[in-house]
Amino acid sequence: MATPKKKSASKSTKSTDFAAAPINKALTKEEKIDLYRTIIGIRRFEERSLRAYNQGKIGGFLHLYIGQEAVAAGIVSLMEENDHIITAYRDHGHALAVGMSMNECMAEMYGKHTGCSKGKGGSMHFFAPDKNYWGGHGIVAGQTPLGAGLAFALKYKGLKGCALAFLGDGAVNQGSFMETLNLASLWNLPVIFVIENNGYSMGTSLKRSSAEENLAHRADGFDMEWEVCNGHDVYEVREVANRAMKRAREEMKPFLLEIRTYRYRGHSVADANHEKYRTKEEIEEYKRTKDPVNVIRQKLIDEGVMTEAEAKKIDQEKKDEAEASAKFADESPYAPRSEIQTDVYSEVDNDTEGKLKGTYFFND
Amino acid sequence: MALITYREAIKQALDEEIQRDENVCIMGEEVAQYNGAYKVTEGLWAKHGDKRVIDTPISEAAFSGLAIGASALGVRPVIEMMFMSFSYVAIDQLFNNASFCRYMSGGLMNIPIVVRGPANGGTNVGATHSHTPENMVANHPGLKVVCPSNAYDAKGLMKAAIRDDDPVFVMENTLLYGEKWEVPEEEYIVELGVANILKEGEDMTIVSHGRCAMLSLQAAKTLEEKHGISVEVVDLRSIRPLDEETILNSVKKTGRALLVEENKPYCGVDAQISHIIQLKAFDYLDAPVHRVSSIDAPQIYAKPLEDWQIPNEERIIEGALKCMA
Structure with missing residues (x-):
């Protein structure tokens, strides 16, 4: 990869001491520990879900976020009342970061009625509109125009906020994303496109899929500001994303943020070949030096925010919570068959007086 | 009753709904300053301005998806496909996202959008501009579709579609745009699901x-x-x-x-x-x-x-x- 260049109108911190950046300095001790709690929570949840998948308890696909946790945790920690978030199918981390419970997320993956979508969406389709979280979308880049739409609505309604549209490095080559970049810039929408660049679109490396490997540079073609940062240090993620989000809220301008991160696991668990398209050493090197869990834990211990023992305790709590969520999911019932045809049409679901005309469903 | 064209009837529906609900806006290619490729939206931009009548670039996927995202937060976009054939460029947005987001969210997300435009052949323009995809839309639970045959229905169904909380496709017909029918002056709605x-x-x-x-x-x-x-x-x-x-x-x-x-x-x-x-x-x-x-x-x-x-x-x-x- 070429050295990332920066092109940002706002002040950028040259220093690598992101902990000292005002947005991070302002964090209370408890808020810092919460960041660790979120990051380790995502990790333990996903490890547990992987076990459930391997046991055959979870069907379909399982796209793990392991290795990327600091990105969702960092950015979500900056969200304000009128900020909204949408992502693709690697959506567990964002879901837990916005405050969805492990129970509802695990149960959704088990396909159970107690899941966040009653077992109708599965792993790739978590939603929590009450937490400004709009999914969880299965088609690569398909969520990006929706993200611009959330920003459009904020602007239309005169609300001060921003939309965060997450995508992977594979999504940058989809037409819908490029169309959306143009629209967002043309209409000055307060949306931040966050490319979580983990280096691989499924099994194809960045080098083999993108002519311009500096993905953020694509913003130049749409007269949009961009920046590149690393995703393993939650402080760095927060410092950089905060500037983009502030700018979006205050100046009604879009931003393209490329975050260099890494996933330890395959594209999905079905991707058993992931050690063939990259080396074991590459994975181990990242784990050893840049693991987002270790990075924040060590920083907080060094800062004296928490002790090793406290870190271990939180870790254990999250392991227990993940274990309990698997038990909860396992013991939960599936939705009754009658639920197959609910949540299809809002007007049907809310037709309490039976005034709707005509046939909506064609079963025989 | 006034004798008006199918085109005028649709325009009246759009105009009246824009005035009735501040969340209703129109989006599409050439709908504003050009007054609509088929003049259905003629005069609406001059009357209601940039916020409510919005020209888009030729990016059906992006503006369809944008409408879906905006509708999640309460905006009620009416998007025009210059030809319904062009919805094929936006299939993922319209046939995955508009139709299934409500379901996959377990009923937590609503998508009150209208997708309208001509869906007909008989205009001597060849295969790429002559689709009639009402069957394709109807094959996607979560979507609704209406096909008005006359000006009265066009106005009444359009208003019903805009007020509906689900995504509704309104299939118009360029061969009908200039035809006239009697349409009452007073407000009316033609309910969905009534032949x-x-x-x-x-x-x-x-x-x-x-x-x-x-x-x-x-x-x-x-x-x-x-x-x-x-x-x-x-x-x-x-x-x-x-x-x-x-x-x-x-x-x-x-x-x-x-x-x-x-x-x-x-x-x-x-x-x-x-x-x-x-x-x-x-x-x-x-x-x-x-x-x-x-x-x-x-x-x-x-x-x-x-x-x-x-x-x-x-x-x-x-x-x-x-x-x-």
């Missing part, structure tokens, strides 16, 4: 939708005058939801059914309606259900051939006589 009996009759039922319903009405008059056959014409108006009751009551009365649509026949809307009739009115049928659809090939460019490819009065009469034989 219209355009003409009562005794000997056979023609079930149709969109412009074909008007052709069928014409053919019914000829059949009565020249062949002494009394034909009842049912205009579906709404494809999903579907007014099964009106179809079945009519077929039970006449004992014969001819289904007329501009869709290609294989998996067309009428394939489903034919199934419903045989299942639910089997004992009432005096003849097999017959169909007149577009001739099963990509839309041909050559005008005289295209005029034969899509249903016309001659082909409908031919189909009706077969059904009566």
Whole structure:
């Protein structure tokens, strides 16, 4: 990869001491520990879900976020009342970061009625509109125009906020994303496109899929500001994303943020070949030096925010919570068959007086 | 009642809904400053301004998806496809996201958008601009689709579609834009899921939708005058939801059914309606259900051939006589 260049109108911190950046300095001790709690929570949840998948308890696909946790945790920690978030199918981390419970997320993956979508969406389709979280979308880049739409609505309604549209490095080559970049810039929408660049679109490396490997540079073609940062240090993620989000809220301008991160696991668990398209050493090197869990834990211990023992305790709590969520999911019932045809049409679901005309469903 | 064009009726619906609800806005290619490729939105930008009537770049996928995202937060966008054929560029947005986000969120997300534009052939423009995808839309639970055949229905259905909390496709027809019908001055709505009996009759039922319903009405008059056959014409108006009751009551009365649509026949809307009739009115049928659809090939460019490819009065009469034989 070429050295990332920066092109940002706002002040950028040259220093690598992101902990000292005002947005991070302002964090209370408890808020810092919460960041660790979120990051380790995502990790333990996903490890547990992987076990459930391997046991055959979870069907379909399982796209793990392991290795990327600091990105969702960092950015979500900056969200304000009128900020909204949408992502693709690697959506567990964002879901837990916005405050969805492990129970509802695990149960959704088990396909159970107690899941966040009653077992109708599965792993790739978590939603929590009450937490400004709009999914969880299965088609690569398909969520990006929706993200611009959330920003459009904020602007239309005169609300001060921003939309965060997450995508992977594979999504940058989809037409819908490029169309959306143009629209967002043309209409000055307060949306931040966050490319979580983990280096691989499924099994194809960045080098083999993108002519311009500096993905953020694509913003130049749409007269949009961009920046590149690393995703393993939650402080760095927060410092950089905060500037983009502030700018979006205050100046009604879009931003393209490329975050260099890494996933330890395959594209999905079905991707058993992931050690063939990259080396074991590459994975181990990242784990050893840049693991987002270790990075924040060590920083907080060094800062004296928490002790090793406290870190271990939180870790254990999250392991227990993940274990309990698997038990909860396992013991939960599936939705009754009658639920197959609910949540299809809002007007049907809310037709309490039976005034709707005509046939909506064609079963025989 | 005023005699106005189908185009004017749609414009009135849009204009009135923009005034009624501050969340309603119109988006699409050339809808604002150019006044609409087919002039359906003529004057609306001058009247309501940039916020409510919005020109988009030629990016159907992006503005369709943007409308979906915006609708999640309460905006009610009406997006124009210059041709409904262009919705194919936005299939992932319209047929995955608009149709399924509510379901996949367990009912937590609503998508109150309207997708409107002409969906017809017969205009001598070749296969890429002549799609009639109401069958494709109807095949996606979560979506609704209506096909107004006249100005009165166009206005009433458009208003109902805009007020609906689900995504609704309104399939218009460029060949009808300039045709005139009587439309009341006062406010009215045509509910989704209610068919219209355009003409009562005794000997056979023609079930149709969109412009074909008007052709069928014409053919019914000829059949009565020249062949002494009394034909009842049912205009579906709404494809999903579907007014099964009106179809079945009519077929039970006449004992014969001819289904007329501009869709290609294989998996067309009428394939489903034919199934419903045989299942639910089997004992009432005096003849097999017959169909007149577009001739099963990509839309041909050559005008005289295209005029034969899509249903016309001659082909409908031919189909009706077969059904009566």
